Amino acid sequence: LFTTRAPANLTDDQLLDGLLTNEFSSQSCRSRYEFADYHKKKKPTHSKPSPYLISKLRQHEAIQKRCGPGTAPYSKALRRLHSSSSSGDAAADSGEECRYVVSISYRRGLGNRILAVVSAFLYAVLTSRALLVAPYDGDLADLFCEPFPSATWLLPDADRHRFPLRQRLSDLDSKSKDSLGTILRKNDNNNNNATSLTYVYLHLDGGADFHDKLFYCDDQQLGLLRHVPWLLMKTDSYIIPGLFLVPSFQHELDRLFPGDVDKDAVFHHLSRYLLHPTNPIWHAITTYHRANLAAAARLVGMQIRVYHKETPPVSRVVLDQILACARLAHIFPPPPNTSVLVTSLNPWYAERISAGGEGEYSSLAVHQPSHEGEQRMGDAEQDRRALAEMHLLSTCDALMDTGFSTFGYVAAGMAGARAWVMPRRPWWEKEAAAEVPDPPCAVAASPEPCFHSPSYYDCAARRDYGDIGKVLPYVRRCEDVSWGIKLV
Ligand code: GDP
Numbered sequence: 001l002f003t004t005r006a007p008a009n010l011t012d013d014q015l016l017d018g019l020l021t022n023e024f025s026s027q028s029c030r031s032r033y034e035f036a037d038y039h040k041k042k043k044p045t046h047s048k049p050s051p052y053l054i055s056k057l058r059q060h061e062a063i064q065k066r067c068g069p070g071t072a073p074y075s076k077a078l079r080r081l082h083s084s085s086s087s088g089d090a091a092a093d094s095g096e097e098c099r100y101v102v103s104i105s106y107r108r109g110l111g112n113r114i115l116a117v118v119s120a121f122l123y124a125v126l127t128s129r130a131l132l133v134a135p136y137d138g139d140l141a142d143l144f145c146e147p148f149p150s151a152t153w154l155l156p157d158a159d160r161h162r163f164p165l166r167q168r169l170s171d172l173d174s175k176s177k178d179s180l181g182t183i184l185r186k187n188d189n190n191n192n193n194a195t196s197l198t199y200v201y202l203h204l205d206g207g208a209d210f211h212d213k214l215f216y217c218d219d220q221q222l223g224l225l226r227h228v229p230w231l232l233m234k235t236d237s238y239i240i241p242g243l244f245l246v247p248s249f250q251h252e253l254d255r256l257f258p259g260d261v262d263k264d265a266v267f268h269h270l271s272r273y274l275l276h277p278t279n280p281i282w283h284a285i286t287t288y289h290r291a292n293l294a295a296a297a298r299l300v301g302m303q304i305r306v307y308h309k310e311t312p313p314v315s316r317v318v319l320d321q322i323l324a325c326a327r328l329a330h331i332f333p334p335p336p337n338t339s340v341l342v343t344s345l346n347p348w349y350a351e352r353i354s355a356g357g358e359g360e361y362s363s364l365a366v367h368q369p370s371h372e373g374e375q376r377m378g379d380a381e382q383d384r385r386a387l388a389e390m391h392l393l394s395t396c397d398a399l400m401d402t403g404f405s406t407f408g409y410v411a412a413g414m415a416g417a418r419a420w421v422m423p424r425r426p427w428w429e430k431e432a433a434a435e436v437p438d439p440p441c442a443v444a445a446s447p448e449p450c451f452h453s454p455s456y457y458d459c460a461a462r463r464d465y466g467d468i469g470k471v472l473p474y475v476r477r478c479e480d481v482s483w484g485i486k487l488v
């Protein structure tokens with residue numbers, strides 16, 4: 001399964017300036033070392049990964065190898081989970097034992113699931129835990145190559161069912177008795193007896209409540225959670241800006257992503273380290289790129305996400321917004337040999353843009369790889385096409401994204417590009433009454449995804465932050481989601 005034969009002659013570019021290890025064979029997962037080629041002609045908009053990040057990734061690979069499924073420490077940790085049910089003698093831990101974060105994938109779109117696993121990965125690195133993913137219907141195994149050499153990041157299927165949890169992993173929620181929120185709710189005055197748990201469930205999805213979000217406090221990070229061997233994490237968000245607000249992580253995060261320049265490249269570096277599409281998906285990406293996009297002098301990506309509940313799938317106002325944004329961003333009128341890559345569930349927008357926004361730009365080449373009609377959860381084929389399209393968008397010279405959409409966040413983040421973000425129309429507006437927002441779009445402050453459900457609680461001060469967008473110079477409110485925060 002794994003080969004450790006180092007491929008000859010890998011360049012710094014191919015290794016993403018040291019981000020990637022050269023321990024894999026290049027055939028086993030072509031995207032790993034070929035991805036850089038598709039971004040080479042763009043001028044770099046971001047810094048190189050810091051030497052400290054690179055050394056920390058190599059250390060993390062050693063943890064994954066030492067602790068992963070199939071190793072003695074893994075079997076031991078699993079046995080402990082069994083023998084102690086939910087409480088054990090964690091205090092007796094020696095430094096040699098392994099601790100884990102299990103990222104639980106669940107019914108969410110692919111963009112959400114990607115943000116979740118990248119978040120869990122950084123948390124694992126910060127806390128020296130091995131990362132395991134419990135895939136939802138096998139999704140991640142279908143989509144991505146193994147990221148760590150000589151180790152698997154997939155929680156073995158058999159072990160999924162052997163976790164001594166009453167509910168299956170997918171049923172865990174805020175109310176589960178093993179969730180951090182429940183433990184803290186019960187032990188408001190005294191959580192000393194919680195220090196010997198063998199596992200804790202972290203409910204960090206959009207529905208997390210006040211107690212769940214106490215995860216973002218030093219009291220929990222340095223206390224209750226620190227020695228728990230198994231942490232099970234469920235999130236649909238990019239929680240990383242929330243990790244930057246935890247004081248005890250700040251020193252390490254500042255070494256990993258030093259200065260101001262690197263703070264806006266966290267997702268860029270981590271996603272390119274972790275997420276490599278499998279060979280069949282990579283084949284689809286490169287074939288499409290060669291046939292349709294490679295020859296363009298200027299390639300523009302437009303990610304158009306219209307939410308059915310809110311807007312009819314085809315909206316004249318959304319089209320007008322796209323065209324107005326393209327003019328504002330000086331994308332239109334298009335210079336000769338411009339190609340536009342449209343991603344959308346519906347073919348109508350690309351057809352209208354191709355028709356030249358009613359005739360103005362008739363020389364434009366417009367491509368849309370798929371039009372799926374609607375979003376289908378748990379559809380592996382749709383996931384594969386969505387992943388391919390995120391990658392294709394990331395190769396574009398300029399990007400226009402629909403605000404709020406995690407699909408667009410992933411594309412912009414992987415590219416390391418500041419997209420033009422088109423605010424989503426308020427859901428209560430009737431189509432007939434709706435107007436194109438003014439301005440129709442604005443350039444994002446950074447390529448980083450927005451964290452939609454941060455904690456507003458300043459744990460040290462024991463009250464809410466005055467303005468969560470002003471706590472740190474590199475954490476701001478998002479341009480598209482007023483209650484969210486992002487790294488800039
Ligand atoms: P979000 O809902 O916009 O935040 O993005 P997600 O990626 O989390 O969920 C949307 C899902 O709908 C995707 O994972 C796809 O399965 C599907 N989808 C939405 N837009 C597109 C598109 O432009 N192309 C493809 N192939 N799928 C899409």
